Amino acid sequence: DLETMNLNLSGAYRLNNAWSFGLGFNAVYARAKIERFAGDLGQLVAGQIMQSPAGQTPQGQALAATANGIDSNTKIAHLNGNQWGFGWNAGILYELDKNNRYALTYRSEVKIDFKGNYSSDLNRAFNNYGLPIPTATGGATQSGYLTLNLPEMWEVSGYNRVDPQWAIHYSLAYTSWSQFQQLKATSTSGDTLFQKHEGFKDAYRIALGTTYYYDDNWTFRTGIAFDDSPVPAQNRSISIPDQDRFWLSAGTTYAFNKDASVDVGVSYMHGQSVKINEGPYQFESEGKAWLFGTNFNYAF
Secondary structure, eight states: OEEEEEEEEEEEEEOSSSEEEEEEEEEEEEEEEEEEEOTTHHHHHHHHHHHSGGGGSHHHHHHHHHHHTOOTTOEEEEEEEEEEEEEEEEEEEEEEETTEEEEEEEEOOEEEEEEEEEEOOSOGGGGGGTOSSOOOOTTOEEEEEEEEEEOOEEEEEEEEEEETTEEEEEEEEEEOGGGOOEEEEEOTTSOEEEEEEOOOOOEEEEEEEEEEEOSSSEEEEEEEEEEOOSSOGGGOOSSSOOOOEEEEEEEEEEESSSSEEEEEEEEEEEEOOEEEEETTEEEEEOOEEEEEEEEEEEOO
8 A cells, every 4th residue: 555645846947939848856755554464375384384394393283283273364464654755857848839739758766765664463483484475573563664666757748739629639658667576675684574576567658639629618628548557467466456447538628717717527447357366366357447527727
C-alpha cells in the first residue's frame, strides 16, 4: 500500500510567440505499508523442512509440526514507514500558430529511502533453516529500510485545430518502470528482512481525443487511451495483478462568460482479464472502473 502527496513549484518562460519553456521542482511525501499473511505458507514450509536433512532430526520435525500449525491469518511480514523524496520536471512547448501546438515534457525519477518498523509473527527458529520466507522476529519490532524508485516519465503531445469547430489532440507517454525490479527491506546491519521479485518493464500510454467547439458557451470532448502494463505476464502476482487497460472518456465545458467556466467529465477503464500463477495456485483478475470529475474555473 503506497500513498503519496506531491507538491510542485514550477515556472515558465515564454521566449517568443512560438517557444515556451517550463521548469519545476517537486517534493513527494510518501507513506508505505507492506503486509504479508501466511495463507498456505505453513504447509509449504513444513514440507520443505521435512524434505531437507533437518527433517530427519527431532528439532526439525518439531519445527515442521509448528509450521504446519501456522494459521493462515498469521502476519509473516509487516513494514511501514514514511519519507520525503525530491525530483524535478521540465517542458517545452512549440506553437506553430494559434491552431497547432506541440509539447515535450519530462518528469524525473524520485528516490525515496524509507526507514520504518519491521515485524513478523513467525517463530525466530525458522531463521535457522534458510527458508525463502521473510525474516521472523517472533512478533518483536525492529528497524527496517527500503528504497523505492518512482520512475521517470517522458511525454510528447500535440493539438491541431483542423476546423473552426473541431480539434484533435494526442499524446504518447513512456515510463521507465524497469527501475522497479524488487521490493527489498533490510535491517540496520544490512541483512535482508523481506524480498520480493517484481521485474517490471518500461511501459507506454497512447491517447487520442477530439474537441468540438459547439458555440461560445459549450465545448464537448471525447477520447480513447491504451495503458501498457509494466508487469510482464510471468511476473504478475496476486499482490500486483496488473493488466493492460483501455480507457474511454467524455466531457463537456460550459463557459458562463470569458472568465468563469465549469468542466464535467467521465471515464470508463477496462482492464483485460489475466491469469496469475503463484506456486500450485492459479488466479484470474480483471479490473473495471468508472471515474467522474467536475471542476470550476475562474480567471482573475
